[in-house]
Amino acid sequence: MADHLMATYNRLPVQFAKGEGIWLWDSEHRQYLDAISGIAVCGLGHAHPAVTQALCEQAATLVHTSNLYGVTLQGQLADRLCELSGMQRAFFCNSGAEANEAAIKIARLYGHGKGISCPSVIVMEQSFHGRTLATLTATGNRRIQAGFEPLVRGFIRVPFNDLDAIRTVAGNNSDTVAVLVEPVQGEGGINVPDAGYLDGIREICTANGWLMMLDEIQTGIGRTGEWFACQHGDARPDVITLAKALGNGVPIGACLAQGAAAEVMQPGKHGTTFGGNPLACRAALAVLETITREGLVSRAAELGQRMHSGFSSALAGLAGVSNIRGLGLMIGIELDRPCGELVSRAMQGGLLINVTAERVVRLLPPLILTDKQADMIVEQVSDLIRDFLAG
Numbered sequence: 001m002a003d004h005l006m007a008t009y010n011r012l013p014v015q016f017a018k019g020e021g022i023w024l025w026d027s028e029h030r031q032y033l034d035a036i037s038g039i040a041v042c043g044l045g046h047a048h049p050a051v052t053q054a055l056c057e058q059a060a061t062l063v064h065t066s067n068l069y070g071v072t073l074q075g076q077l078a079d080r081l082c083e084l085s086g087m088q089r090a091f092f093c094n095s096g097a098e099a100n101e102a103a104i105k106i107a108r109l110y111g112h113g114k115g116i117s118c119p120s121v122i123v124m125e126q127s128f129h130g131r132t133l134a135t136l137t138a139t140g141n142r143r144i145q146a147g148f149e150p151l152v153r154g155f156i157r158v159p160f161n162d163l164d165a166i167r168t169v170a171g172n173n174s175d176t177v178a179v180l181v182e183p184v185q186g187e188g189g190i191n192v193p194d195a196g197y198l199d200g201i202r203e204i205c206t207a208n209g210w211l212m213m214l215d216e217i218q219t220g221i222g223r224t225g226e227w228f229a230c231q232h233g234d235a236r237p238d239v240i241t242l243a244k245a246l247g248n249g250v251p252i253g254a255c256l257a258q259g260a261a262a263e264v265m266q267p268g269k270h271g272t273t274f275g276g277n278p279l280a281c282r283a284a285l286a287v288l289e290t291i292t293r294e295g296l297v298s299r300a301a302e303l304g305q306r307m308h309s310g311f312s313s314a315l316a317g318l319a320g321v322s323n324i325r326g327l328g329l330m331i332g333i334e335l336d337r338p339c340g341e342l343v344s345r346a347m348q349g350g351l352l353i354n355v356t357a358e359r360v361v362r363l364l365p366p367l368i369l370t371d372k373q374a375d376m377i378v379e380q381v382s383d384l385i386r387d388f389l390a391g
């Protein structure tokens with residue numbers, strides 16, 4: 001079967017047949033604890049009854065009509081997301097990359113509106129924004145760009161967590177119209193900026209008339225212990241992009257905007273066939289309702305602290321562990337050496353984890369973990385790291 005799939009992925013030798021809560025079962029009935037949630041997607045775990053019920057009801061009622069017509073559920077989802085985020089308008093699409101494409105197009109329209117014919121967006125080193133041509137250009141990773149040149153014009157790259165670098169661009173490049181940044185870099189290695197970084201970006205953007213655009217595709221929908229990671233501070237962005245956990249596995253992305261950024265899109269400027277169809281919006285509404293009802297945003301903060309201090313004591317003083325960091329249930333443990341093989345070692349022990357940026361063990365567990373399950377992950381991952389560093 002795999003012979004007919006394009007070779008875009010190096011897949012692990014397992015195929016899952018069933019999921020329930022934090023657990024997955026493979027085709028040979030082996031059970032795994034999913035501490036990566038389909039890369040920050042299944043925040044409510046697998047087959048959550050509220051999402052399943054919403055999907056079944058909606059599938060039996062109306063799946064798709066297109067954006068030629070009004071979609072009631074789209075309006076309801078936009079209302080709820082704007083209420084949670086303080087934004088004013090939403091555009092719905094199908095993935096993170098598309099949400100960021102919408103943001104980049106908003107920035108360009110905004111720039112053209114100010115008479116800037118070749119507008120530029122500031123982006124960060126080590127960032128990840130997707131695999132379309134514009135979003136891979138925005139991504140701060142040469143390996144992701146290589147082979148796809150010519151890249152898209154109109155991006156200026158600066159180091160992450162460096163406000164002076166952004167100020168320098170402000171002084172030198174009058175075509176700049178926006179900053180696009182992840183509040184915590186996910187694929188780049190769970191890189192948490194200094195407190196005040198986002199507030200500083202807000203200040204610079206306001207002073208220069210730029211849009212502050214946050215890619216919350218990995219950090220959003222409760223994962224970091226706030227609905228949106230920017231809510232750990234005071235900065236209110238102009239644009240927030242979302243995807244991943246919004247549909248708990250049903251593909252949906254969103255680009256939220258406020259102020260001038262919310263006004264630039266006009267009929268004919270952007271669109272998508274599937275984006276915001278009734279099925280995806282119903283799933284997302286069920287996700288938001290469930291997270292709210294079950295208090296999972298504050299739970300993510302609690303669990304994150306518990307796991308962080310669990311790792312800090314389990315790995316204390318262990319040579320080879322460079323850093324333990326994260327925000328809420330976005331957890332990174334950086335080792336002093338490449339550690340990709342930990343993924344298959346963990347899998348053999350029935351645990352799904354991820355390694356990113358070569359040396360960072362990344363955990364993105366579901367928000368529905370019990371304390372006991374969180375402790376179990378800490379113990380298992382710490383044992384794995386200890387054995388790996390010893391061997």
Ligand SMILES: Cc1ncc(COP(=O)(O)O)c(C=O)c1O
Nearest residue numbers: 095096097128129130186217218
């Ligand atoms: C921060 C961030 N932005 C954008 C994307 C791209 O999302 P998608 O794969 O849904 O296009 C990802 C995916 O990992 C991401 O983590």
